[in-house]
Amino acid sequence: MMLKSRKYRTFNRKDLLAQAIAFGLVAAPMVAQADAGYVYEAGHASLKEWLLPDAAPSPDDNKYSEKRANLGKQLFFDPRLSGTGQVTCASCHFPERGWADGLPTAVRFQGKNVGLATPTIINLGYNDVLMWDGRMPNLEKQGFAGQGKPADINAGSTVEPEVVIERLNKVKAYVKLFEGAYPGEGLTRESVAKALAAFERTIVSRTSPFDRWVKGDKSALTEQQVKGFKAFVEKAKCVTCHLAPNFNDGGFHNIGLKSFGDADHNAGRFKQMKRKSMDGAFKTPTLRDINQTAPYFHDGSAATLKDVVEHYALGGMVKTNLSPSLPQDIALTAQDKDDIVAFMNALTSEQPMFVYPVLPQN
Amino acid sequence: MAKRSTMVFFTTTLAMTGNLWAQELVVDQKNRSFVKDGAEIKTLDIKVGDVIRFKNEDPFFHSIFSESETAKFDLGNYPKGQSKTVTFEKAGKVDIECAIHSKMHLTVNVK
Numbered sequence: 001m002m003l004k005s006r007k008y009r010t011f012n013r014k015d016l017l018a019q020a021i022a023f024g025l026v027a028a029p030m031v032a033q034a035d036a037g038y039v040y041e042a043g044h045a046s047l048k049e050w051l052l053p054d055a056a057p058s059p060d061d062n063k064y065s066e067k068r069a070n071l072g073k074q075l076f077f078d079p080r081l082s083g084t085g086q087v088t089c090a091s092c093h094f095p096e097r098g099w100a101d102g103l104p105t106a107v108r109f110q111g112k113n114v115g116l117a118t119p120t121i122i123n124l125g126y127n128d129v130l131m132w133d134g135r136m137p138n139l140e141k142q143g144f145a146g147q148g149k150p151a152d153i154n155a156g157s158t159v160e161p162e163v164v165i166e167r168l169n170k171v172k173a174y175v176k177l178f179e180g181a182y183p184g185e186g187l188t189r190e191s192v193a194k195a196l197a198a199f200e201r202t203i204v205s206r207t208s209p210f211d212r213w214v215k216g217d218k219s220a221l222t223e224q225q226v227k228g229f230k231a232f233v234e235k236a237k238c239v240t241c242h243l244a245p246n247f248n249d250g251g252f253h254n255i256g257l258k259s260f261g262d263a264d265h266n267a268g269r270f271k272q273m274k275r276k277s278m279d280g281a282f283k284t285p286t287l288r289d290i291n292q293t294a295p296y297f298h299d300g301s302a303a304t305l306k307d308v309v310e311h312y313a314l315g316g317m318v319k320t321n322l323s324p325s326l327p328q329d330i331a332l333t334a335q336d337k338d339d340i341v342a343f344m345n346a347l348t349s350e351q352p353m354f355v356y357p358v359l360p361q362n
Numbered sequence: 363m364a365k366r367s368t369m370v371f372f373t374t375t376l377a378m379t380g381n382l383w384a385q386e387l388v389v390d391q392k393n394r395s396f397v398k399d400g401a402e403i404k405t406l407d408i409k410v411g412d413v414i415r416f417k418n419e420d421p422f423f424h425s426i427f428s429e430s431e432t433a434k435f436d437l438g439n440y441p442k443g444q445s446k447t448v449t450f451e452k453a454g455k456v457d458i459e460c461a462i463h464s465k466m467h468l469t470v471n472v473k
């Protein structure tokens with residue numbers, strides 16, 4: 001199957017077959033070693049790669065300003081952004097649920113299930129692939145598409161996004177705020193997307209106990225959490241995909257969820273990248289603030305972090321198209337599992353009480 | 363075992379290209395980017411008949427492929443320390459990607 005796409009004219013088919021078999025048989029069970037070379041001591045220089053930059057980088061045509069972020073915050077919580085006037089971005093991404101919704105898979109206005117878990121907004125500004133299948137490269141593009149007719153906020157609506165923009169343009173206070181934040185750009189679908197992105201880049205988690213420990217505060221992690229970090233890196237090799245500094249890799253993997261065995265399973269990354277290995281592969285999500293966003297996985301199939309670890313301890317459940325980077329036979333003890341969960345609980349930053357925006361009325 | 367079989371197989375590549383002047387260039391996959399002589403590269407100019415050895419220096423798999431008409435290939439998944447070679451036999455532009463990591467792109471200009 002794979003052979004068909006190989007066209008080195010220098011090789012004959014027999015060689016290719018022999019090679020593919022040899023490589024497939026012996027290389028598939030081999031999982032790359034996570035030789036991170038860390039010294040597990042608070043503040044050790046080898047750990048510095050885990051510290052996130054102070055601010056999420058923003059593109060040249062949408063540099064951060066407080067005005068832009070504040071305006072984006074209002075739009076994020078404003079139902080007038082939706083066709084029905086009844087849904088906001090925060091209908092699914094709500095701050096008190098780690099900017100997700102606490103549901104296995106998102107439910108749209110009027111009850112239709114999206115079939116995918118709502119991802120958190122936290123630390124997205126540090127990522128260069130968005131959406132479970134990676135179809136969006138940045139927050140601006142997502143914000144633009146997110147106003148479209150098939151988008152989640154427009155469930156139950158037949159209203160065109162242009163009509164929504166006209167509606168917002170009738171709110172004089174908004175027009176003024178846009179003139180202040182984006183002089184000369186007007187209130188358009190593009191500038192709305194930019195403001196949303198500017199706000200989303202302010203939703204960051206980089207002051208967790210783990211971050212404080214990496215910076216040198218010995219008391220920030222318990223002994224168990226340090227052991228959990230070590231197991232996360234060495235024994236369980238979670239760090240193969242959940243890399244520093246944001247616990248992700250800008251990559252896509254099939255981790256063998258049970259739902260992949262369903263005939264009508266979500267093809268995930270395969271929809272964007274037509275290679276067999278990407279069937280059932282999804283974006284590696286961040287693990288920061290992870291204890292805020294249960295349940296887990298794109299299909300919401302793991303209720304707790306313990307369930308997640310049990311899944312990895314099995315090396316996945318449906319192994320027909322597993323990522324080669326997913327370790328098999330990692331033999332975690334009950335203690336290891338608890339330690340890894342304890343470690344993940346140390347990845348949540350303490351946030352000040354969230355203050356909702358006041359929306360301009362007219 | 364694995365190493366030897368791939369090595370033997372791939373060293374034959376060079377012998378079979380038939381171009382005496384062809385050279386083998388090594389392009390590493392490191393920190394999820396393409397690296398040559400220690401520096402990240404986005405483009406690479408080579409000559410017809412040249413061979414690129416794609417070597418994985420990251421502690422996880424890469425999966426390098428090209429859909430370009432000039433040179434279509436799929437090296438499949440390979441882990442740290444392993445390498446695979448491709449001979450470029452036609453002049454033109456080749457867009458090379460990694461199936462796993464969406465930001466990995468290399469444009470090879472075969473002249």
Ligand SMILES: [Cu+2]
Binds near residue numbers: 394423424425460463
């Ligand atoms: Cu890669």
